[in-house]
Amino acid sequence: MSGVYQAEIVSNNSIDNEAYLLTLKAPEIARASMPGNFVQLKIEMADGGFWRRPFSVLDTDGGNIKILYKPLGKGTLALTKFPPGKIVSVIGALGNSFSFPSRDSMIILTGGGIGVPPLYNLAKHLIKSDYNPRNIHFFNGAAGHDSIVYLEESAELGINVYAVTEDGSMGIKGYVTDGVKQFLNGMSKTSLSNEPVMYACGPMPMLRAVGLMVSEYDVYCEMALEALMPCGFGICMGCVVMARDDKSVEGFSYKRVCREGPVFRADDIIWETDGKKWLNY
Amino acid sequence: MSGVYQAEIVSNNSIDNEAYLLTLKAPEIARASMPGNFVQLKIEMADGGFWRRPFSVLDTDGGNIKILYKPLGKGTLALTKFPPGKIVSVIGALGNSFSFPSRDSMIILTGGGIGVPPLYNLAKHLIKSDYNPRNIHFFNGAAGHDSIVYLEESAELGINVYAVTEDGSMGIKGYVTDGVKQFLNGMSKTSLSNEPVMYACGPMPMLRAVGLMVSEYDVYCEMALEALMPCGFGICMGCVVMARDDKSVEGFSYKRVCREGPVFRADDIIWETDGKKWLNY
Amino acid sequence: MAELLTEIAGIEFKNPVWLASGTCGYGEELTDFYGLDELGAIVTKTISLEPRAGHPPPRVFETSSGMLNAIGLQNVGVDKFISEKVPFLRKHRAKLVVNVAGRSVDEYCRVSETLNSVSDDVVMIELNMSCPNVASGMEFSKKPSLASELVKSVKKITPIPVIAKLSPNVSDITEIAVAVEEGGADALSMINTLVGMAVDVNTFKPRLSNITGGLSGPAIKPVALAMVYRASQAVKLPIIGIGGIRNVEDVIEFMLCGASAVQVGTANFIDPMTPMNISHDLDIWLERKGFTSPSELIGKIEVE
Amino acid sequence: MAELLTEIAGIEFKNPVWLASGTCGYGEELTDFYGLDELGAIVTKTISLEPRAGHPPPRVFETSSGMLNAIGLQNVGVDKFISEKVPFLRKHRAKLVVNVAGRSVDEYCRVSETLNSVSDDVVMIELNMSCPNVASGMEFSKKPSLASELVKSVKKITPIPVIAKLSPNVSDITEIAVAVEEGGADALSMINTLVGMAVDVNTFKPRLSNITGGLSGPAIKPVALAMVYRASQAVKLPIIGIGGIRNVEDVIEFMLCGASAVQVGTANFIDPMTPMNISHDLDIWLERKGFTSPSELIGKIEVE
Ligand SMILES: Cc1cc2nc3c(=O)[nH]c(=O)nc-3n(C[C@H](O)[C@H](O)[C@H](O)COP(=O)(O)OP(=O)(O)OC[C@H]3O[C@@H](n4cnc5c(N)ncnc54)[C@H](O)[C@@H]3O)c2cc1C
Ligand SMILES: Cc1cc2nc3c(=O)[nH]c(=O)nc-3n(C[C@H](O)[C@H](O)[C@H](O)COP(=O)(O)OP(=O)(O)OC[C@H]3O[C@@H](n4cnc5c(N)ncnc54)[C@H](O)[C@@H]3O)c2cc1C
Numbered sequence A, B: 001m002s003g004v005y006q007a008e009i010v011s012n013n014s015i016d017n018e019a020y021l022l023t024l025k026a027p028e029i030a031r032a033s034m035p036g037n038f039v040q041l042k043i044e045m046a047d048g049g050f051w052r053r054p055f056s057v058l059d060t061d062g063g064n065i066k067i068l069y070k071p072l073g074k075g076t077l078a079l080t081k082f083p084p085g086k087i088v089s090v091i092g093a094l095g096n097s098f099s100f101p102s103r104d105s106m107i108i109l110t111g112g113g114i115g116v117p118p119l120y121n122l123a124k125h126l127i128k129s130d131y132n133p134r135n136i137h138f139f140n141g142a143a144g145h146d147s148i149v150y151l152e153e154s155a156e157l158g159i160n161v162y163a164v165t166e167d168g169s170m171g172i173k174g175y176v177t178d179g180v181k182q183f184l185n186g187m188s189k190t191s192l193s194n195e196p197v198m199y200a201c202g203p204m205p206m207l208r209a210v211g212l213m214v215s216e217y218d219v220y221c222e223m224a225l226e227a228l229m230p231c232g233f234g235i236c237m238g239c240v241v242m243a244r245d246d247k248s249v250e251g252f253s254y255k256r257v258c259r260e261g262p263v264f265r266a267d268d269i270i271w272e273t274d275g276k277k278w279l280n281y
Numbered sequence C, D: 001m002a003e004l005l006t007e008i009a010g011i012e013f014k015n016p017v018w019l020a021s022g023t024c025g026y027g028e029e030l031t032d033f034y035g036l037d038e039l040g041a042i043v044t045k046t047i048s049l050e051p052r053a054g055h056p057p058p059r060v061f062e063t064s065s066g067m068l069n070a071i072g073l074q075n076v077g078v079d080k081f082i083s084e085k086v087p088f089l090r091k092h093r094a095k096l097v098v099n100v101a102g103r104s105v106d107e108y109c110r111v112s113e114t115l116n117s118v119s120d121d122v123v124m125i126e127l128n129m130s131c132p133n134v135a136s137g138m139e140f141s142k143k144p145s146l147a148s149e150l151v152k153s154v155k156k157i158t159p160i161p162v163i164a165k166l167s168p169n170v171s172d173i174t175e176i177a178v179a180v181e182e183g184g185a186d187a188l189s190m191i192n193t194l195v196g197m198a199v200d201v202n203t204f205k206p207r208l209s210n211i212t213g214g215l216s217g218p219a220i221k222p223v224a225l226a227m228v229y230r231a232s233q234a235v236k237l238p239i240i241g242i243g244g245i246r247n248v249e250d251v252i253e254f255m256l257c258g259a260s261a262v263q264v265g266t267a268n269f270i271d272p273m274t275p276m277n278i279s280h281d282l283d284i285w286l287e288r289k290g291f292t293s294p295s296e297l298i299g300k301i302e303v304e
């Protein structure tokens, strides 16, 4: 159950690669939050911006929640100026969360850009639940070396971390899905007893590519989607995606990313109908 | 001639009594500005506020201009958070300015609330032009002791300074016009060679009272008016006051506070017509 | 303490602060934040005869102090609403107003008639008149004769009092207000959203899959106030003011312009506690100003 | 460098960025900031037959991302405009569009006719159709037949090309657009302000002496875009887009929706350099995207 809380900013610092780490004192949310959950932050901003802004929970630490964000537009830019001690209104924990895989799975985390936080959170939770870090493979994709986030911190969890950059300035060159495909191809050659399970988060065009990939490779996959979110807790019907729905006459229904999601099974998402993409991608 | 300038904030500090002193590096404006002039500051603010906010020039200091302001609403409150080094867009110098009185006048400055800055500026200019500080009488009115601004700084100019507070917590008790009336009454009793000349600035209800007073006492008076100012440089026709105008058929015309003003002769302002006040006072 | 009890068309509401249609679902999600019985009333998302999937995404876009939406009346349909949603709302003692739409007068009537089976639960029906009429192409709330006919027909078929919810996209709001009054409406609510659009300058595509959508939020408050004011001069019906309401001052403005109650819409998205905060602040505001009931403010704007 | 030259109704403008009526006076004050010949065009404050004092203050109020104004068409009257303002504008080589209003068709015609004496200076006349018609009470831009008649009459009396400036406060903008096209207008401009109001909750008085006023600024941009888009589907006339424009992206949005040029209004108040910045940025934007002229964007929104 989520609520509206007044949270004090504990710290708000620029870390590597243009990303900021925000720590908020929000014990109720910290207690309730699971990997995949997000919060809605109220940010006073200029230019008539007034919606809250959604951010995944990166981590919890006692009564604090941590958020990793990139300043992109008016809200996130204004947020970078918020000093410690300031009180912000935050709604959370929101949305559903990733399901945990069976113990012996080969766990593949596929994150693009600012989609890394919920996957980091998942990895940390899995390890806390005694999953073997060596079975966790985190593909962290970005445009280039300078825009990759939280790579070292992920490596510190003892998991396998792979950088994938579009310009090849770090790690594997290509889209993050290229990196994962190489890995999956390698896997199928060696006979591994571990069944691969994938978790993905990132911009929608990337998730779409992941969706095509997992159906090709027949890999179980859950993905945390992005959407514009006027509310974040299910009352506006604005953030929907087209999802398979056997119970509906049409065979699909529009599901709320904020409520039925943000985590969906990849094979539940319908990316196009009649050859037309239903999103601006 | 005014222009749009990018000015660096030199300092922005809370001084006495909830007022802030803002110093901006704006050499062109500093050079051009005369007492009564004002500037239009661009302040990024929440809640869809987007007009610039007008502030009188309090003082100039080399290439800097100083502004004394009270945080009242969304713009001025946001301004208090602006750190030194920040660049703000400022338009100025705007408006007309006070005319200088004849050398031997008894100069009465009547300021209410945040109407003090242009009068301080005038006093300073007069002294610089070798007017006798002893002939300058500055009545500084406010609700109470805690809301009076720039009293000591004014006294440091060597002029006569009188605090007038509505609650009597400092100086004369009453409205600022009560203080001035006492003074004028005293003057008429002693036979002074000096002709009184008045300059006033403050909220419109106070200026209206000043207007009635000077017509009663037959004292020449110039006043710097307030108005909501969408532009500040004469293109919107939004900031007008009703002013006597012999050239117009109706005997009046609407004059722009930002352009024909902010300084008007008190006897040019029409405060009511057909018994109806033309403003919400 | 001031008394917030508000009467509209003979029905008593705990306070004059309601939730606007389409901005509170069927109330379920909001029970995370407060008890539905604390509201003046909750107006459901528009209910149609058949379930509707709604428009494909993107459905929403943020604009300067406003937002565009083209949800496309996604809803469960009146039957499922009655079987699945009403019991929940009943259990939570929500004061229930059902917003209804149809593609024809007949469809509006059939939805309203179906609601008769739960007339103990439904205190009022609100007709969403911004739906395009299949036959004429025009919205029901754009042509006075259509508007009047619609209200008349629904009034004939149901004993539940009827609110006509007007669209602001008209040349003369008073004409429509008078028409629905003549049609027998028990109250007016206004305004629905203004037609608007936005374009992505990178992709050249509209920001909404439906191309145009409805503009709501603080941006439209001045328009809503003017329409409430004008309508209140033209009709005797109680008016429920809607548009950009975020705080108690906004509510006072609407009441001074002639509204008897208000609905909070887009503001719920930013802070679901808005209606609770407003009722609380309204109490304090009235008390401080020496009023004993919000009804003392209705239409009390001083013009001269 | 892209070529910003823009043609409307056979007339060439240096660029598609104009100043909107009532937001630039008669150009005098703006010469503090830039040369008037750098603009696409300047549209004067509305000129009437006789001088008008305008409404008493308060005339303006800031709203969420918008503002209300009720200036009341304060202007010097057409004779004084010609004798006192035109020489200045001529000297500064301003591309001059004169916005005209009257209380009757006859008054509009008489102002327009008077302007014939300076037809070398006036490249276009813009009819402010939001003025209430004395006889019918309704605005000229609310009733198609009135709108059409007005344009027809003015066209008969003057060789200067005519722009019809439409009001957004109508049920169907396409109806009016078609009517003025049939009336012989050379171009459309839209939108004028939306009717709005605000109330001071402390004094209970309206924020404007005129009670209601016109809403402008970023708040109304979505409404303006939708109207331009719809009108552009209905008529062949070039459209000049107006409403909340602040930057080059806003201009691109209007052009994609069908505008051939734009007018900057309220944004001039916040930053008088806005039109200069926009022309500069437009050049860069077009260049970067591989366009050679803004005309390549007109109506190029991708809707499927
Ligand atoms: C469930 C969820 C979790 C998220 N978690 C994180 C996170 O952990 N860290 C992080 O940095 N960001 C995260 N985001 C994205 C973040 O919400 C946006 O970056 C933010 O809202 C942009 O606001 P703005 O005012 O800075 O940008 P705006 O000025 O509003 O827009 C700038 C750009 O950002 C894009 N954008 C705006 N809103 C969103 C959105 N909701 N989703 C995606 N793109 C958007 C716009 O299309 C535009 O191109 C998450 C989004 C969702 C839906
Ligand atoms: C020529 C001129 C010179 C000024 N000089 C100074 C100065 O030196 N120092 C100073 O502190 N203030 C000065 N003001 C007043 C200052 O402009 C306002 O206090 C400021 O605009 C308020 O903005 P806000 O966003 O904080 O308030 P808002 O949130 O916009 O409104 C808060 C309150 O302030 C009042 N207010 C808003 N704008 C004005 C205005 N333009 N004039 C008067 N009251 C207003 C409103 O009625 C409201 O009650 C001057 C005003 C003018 C016109």
Ligand SMILES: Cc1cc2nc3c(=O)[nH]c(=O)nc-3n(C[C@H](O)[C@H](O)[C@H](O)COP(=O)(O)O)c2cc1C
Residues within 6 Å of the ligand: A236, A237, A238, C020, C021, C022, C023, C045, C046, C069, C071, C073, C099, C128, C165, C191, C192, C193, C215, C216, C217, C218, C220, C242, C243, C244, C245, C263, C264, C265, C266, C267
């Ligand atoms: C996302 C969204 C969905 C809406 N859905 C409906 C609806 O189904 N039926 C209806 O009558 N009004 C609907 N509205 C309009 C609102 O009820 C309200 O009239 C309008 O938003 C103006 O109020 P606001 O500015 O407070 O949001 C919707 C508004 C929004 C923002």
Ligand SMILES: Cc1cc2nc3c(=O)[nH]c(=O)nc-3n(C[C@H](O)[C@H](O)[C@H](O)COP(=O)(O)O)c2cc1C
Residues within 6 Å of the ligand: B236, B237, B238, D020, D021, D022, D023, D045, D046, D069, D071, D073, D099, D128, D165, D191, D192, D193, D215, D216, D217, D218, D220, D242, D243, D244, D245, D263, D264, D265, D266, D267
């Ligand atoms: C203060 C003010 C005065 C205006 N005066 C006129 C006018 O005299 N004639 C006219 O046709 N439009 C007038 N307008 C409307 C503008 O020309 C423009 O159509 C409208 O403001 C929308 O554009 P914007 O949002 O860019 O301001 C005025 C607008 C404002 C804000």
Ligand code: FES
Residues within 6 Å of the ligand: A228, A229, A230, A231, A232, A233, A234, A235, A236, A237, A238, A239, A240, A256, A257, A258, A259
């Ligand atoms: S963001 Fe409102 S329903 Fe999901």
Ligand code: FES
Residues within 6 Å of the ligand: B228, B229, B230, B231, B232, B233, B234, B235, B236, B237, B238, B239, B240, B256, B257, B258, B259
């Ligand atoms: S503020 Fe615009 S004319 Fe004075």
